Amino acid sequence: MPRRALPAAVLLALCSAGPALAENETIAVFTKNQTNPYFQAVRVGAESAAKALGVNxxxxxxxxxDSIPEQLSQVEDVIVKKPSAIVFVPVDYKALVPAVEKINAAGIPVTNITDRVAGGKLVAYVGADDYNIGLSTGRALLKELGGKGNVVILEGVKGSLTSTDRVRGFNDAIKEFPNVKLLASQPGNYQRLQALQVMENLIQSFPQIDGVLAANDAMGIGALEALDGANRKAAVVGINGSREAVELIKSGRLLASGDFNGFVQGCLGVEIAVRNLRKEETPKEIILKPVVIDKTNYQPYEVPIEQRQCPKLSETATK
Amino acid sequence: MSLETASRAPLTFTRHVPPGAYRLLAAIVLALALTFASDVFPTWGNLLNVLRQTALLFLIASGLTLVILTAGLDLSVGANVALSACLAASVIKGAGSPWLGVLVGVGCGSLVGLFNGTLVTLLRIPSFIATYGTMWILTGITYYYMGGETIHGFPPGFRQFGIGYLFGIPIPVYVMILFLAIGTFFAERTVWGRQVYAVGANPEAARLSGVPVERRLLLVYAVSGAMAGLASLIILARINSAQGDLGEDLTLPAIAAVLIGGTSLFGGSGTVSGTLIGALILTLVVNGMNLLQINASWQPLATGVIVLLAVWIDIATRRDTD
Structure with a gap:
């Protein structure tokens, strides 16, 4: 028996109550873009769980x-094709509510992951909230600084929910440390080049910057490049737990990166969608605990996502 | 020279003041305002900083200037930068040869430019649509090739191209000055350059007076592509990584730099040095907002207002002296 078929067989044997549809089940997975490594991790996680469960x-x-009209029309196309279930990351949590309602009307069960959609009927929601990731990652940096010093924030795309919440988390972390001074909070639009140039400008303004809180890894690494270019040192944190960030944490250049665990979200989204189809009990909501990757715990993140194992639903469901 | 009159005829330049002077004035007004507003702005370190950032935008916009001089547009420059950067990055990492990477980057950019030029001349597709289509094709190839990953960590020697200094001046600034000189010389002192203006001012008249219109069009798109390829290398050297979305947010500022610099969208009038001033104004705006800690929410609005003001100063002063 080929190795990959084994878990599916075990699962089929376990769910004697439900009808065994395995070969025909198709799960449509929606993500926001092809450029952010985070969504690549979500897709690999989804594929990984699908393989284990024997679904397409x-x-x-x-x-x-992140195009709203494009995702809307993709949803319309999918409704015509009638997949067994949908795992959905809305490109915009409000604008895609009508899309979710259309999916509901078509009778296709939808599991929401990553950004929580503001309406519609959901099988379940799996996510990690931006605010808490910002808060935990921010605290990690400020503790490293010994609770004092000058810091700057690099914001993501202004008006995006992710950036707003992460930056709010950063700011609340800063409020916990009265001896930390926030020098500036400027937009880098999640882009490495823009963050690099903004940081170059801020370095001119401030002779002493001790810490940088970046709303994603790309901007954090851009800030590192700017600091290196100016022969300056500061502790830098980012968010996303990207492969490059993990390498830089290992080599000691980046202090930490907050992790959303896109891989696990992809795994759990598909697993919940499939279990729901097979009439098994599923959790209504899973909020993953924020993990801050630093030099003490980076090792598991060195494993390429393609080789990672999906966690068991029962292990995560309690949180 | 008959071409000279063909390209300048529709314009009403004043005789004594060079046309770029008013745009330079707008940049100076902006710089003076920033000097009053921020102690840090006029420091040597910050000015070098501004020039280094301007260099990148100028390199992309300089090739684009030639395209716009022919009354065309190249919407694919950002996507071209991204693809060229990603291919060059994987060659630098894979083959371990920065020089091969440079060749691939500029080569990819130029080929894309030739492709655009072919669409415009051979297939007669309007440049806006042709390069819009190319933009999507390039983006698709880049995304597929990168699969959401980043390529990062280049040799220190190669990185000097973006982060290094020579006699205290950042290397990208030398590259900028070099291409300002080449671009200005080409556009204003060579027959081919004057023919580019003629094609933009009136393609029929140019054709009748013996200008090989198709070949000049092919040339400007190829140059625009090559400059995008070159800029992609400086970006790689500067940010030490390549990822699929690298080119986002590069195309519109480049077009804006050309237009703020006084080149007409209708073709036939404009200068490469004007584009440098356009790029400088756009860079000063961001630099100023960072130095003055303008709230992130207000920054798009401030950018819009200053861009309009800069163009208005240009138009108003020109009208007064006419």
């Missing part, structure tokens, strides 16, 4: 990153 996955990704 079809990926839907807007060609223009």
């Amino acid at each position: 996955v079809i990926q839907y990704i807007p060609t223009k990153p």
Whole structure:
């Protein structure tokens, strides 16, 4: 028996109550873009869980990153194709509510992961909230600084929910340390080049910057490049737990990166969708605990996502 | 020279003041305002900083200037930068040869430019649509090739191209000055350059007076592509990584730099040095907002207002002296 078929067989044997549809089940997975490594991790996680459960996955990704109209029309296409279930990351949590309602009307069960959609009927929600990731990652940096010093924030795309919440988390972390001074909070639009240039400008303004809180890894690493270029040192944290960030944490250049665990979200989204189809009991909501990757715990993140194992639903469901 | 009159005829330049002077004035007004507003702005370190950031935008916009001079547009420059950067990055990492990477980056950029030029001349697709299509094709190839990953960590020697200094001046600034000189010389002192203006001012008249219109168009798109390829290398050297979305947010500022610099969208009038001033104004705006800690929410609005003001100063002063 081929190795990959084993878990599916075990699962089939276990769910004697439900009908065994395994070969025909198709899960449509929606993500926001092809450029952010986070969503790549979500897709790999989804494929990984699908393989284990013996179902097919079809990926839907807007060609223009985070395009609302494109995702809306992809949803309309999918409704016509009638997959067994949908795992959904809305490109915008409000604008895609009508899309979820259309999916509901078509009778296709939808499991929401990552950004919580503001309406519609959901099988379950799996996510990690931006605010808490910002808060935990921010605290990690400020503790490293010994609770004092000058810091700057690099914001993501202004007006995006992710950036707003992460930056709010950063700011609340800063409020916990009265001896920390926030020098500036400027936008880098999640882009490495823009963050690099903003940081170059801020370095001119401030002779002493002790810490940088970046709303994603790309901007954090851009800030590192700017600091290196100016022969300056500061502790830098980012968010996303990208492969490059993990390498830099290992080599001691980046202090830490907050992790959303896109891989696990992809795994759990598909697993919940499939279990729901098979009439098994599923949790209504899983909020993953924020993990801050630093030099003490980076090792598991060195494993390429393609080789990681999906966690068991029972292990995560209690949180 | 008959071409000279063909390209300048529709314009009403004043005789004594060079046309770029008013745009330079807008940049100076902005710089003076920033000097009053921020102690840090006029420091040597910050000025070098501004120039280094301007260099990148200028390199992309300089090639684009030639395209716009022919009344065309190249919407694919950002996507071209991204693809060229990603291919060059994987060659630098894979083959371990920065020089091969440079060749691949500029080569990829130029080929994309030739492709655009072919669409415009051979297939007669309007440049806006042709390069819009190319933009999507390039983005698709880049995303597929990168699969959401980043390529990072280049040799220190290669990185000097983006982060290094020579006699205290950042290396990208030398590259900028070099291409300002080449671009200005080409556009204003060579027959081919004057023919580019003629094609933009009136393609029919140019054709009748013996200008090989198709070949000049092919040339400007190829140059625009090559400059995107070159800029992609400086970006790689500067940020030490390549990822699929690298080119986002590069195309519109480049077009804006050309237009703020006084080049007409209708073709036939404009200068490469004007584009440098356009790029400088856009860079000063961001630099100023960072130094003055303008709230992130207000920054898009401030950018819009200053861009309009800069263009208005240009138009108003020109009208007064006419």
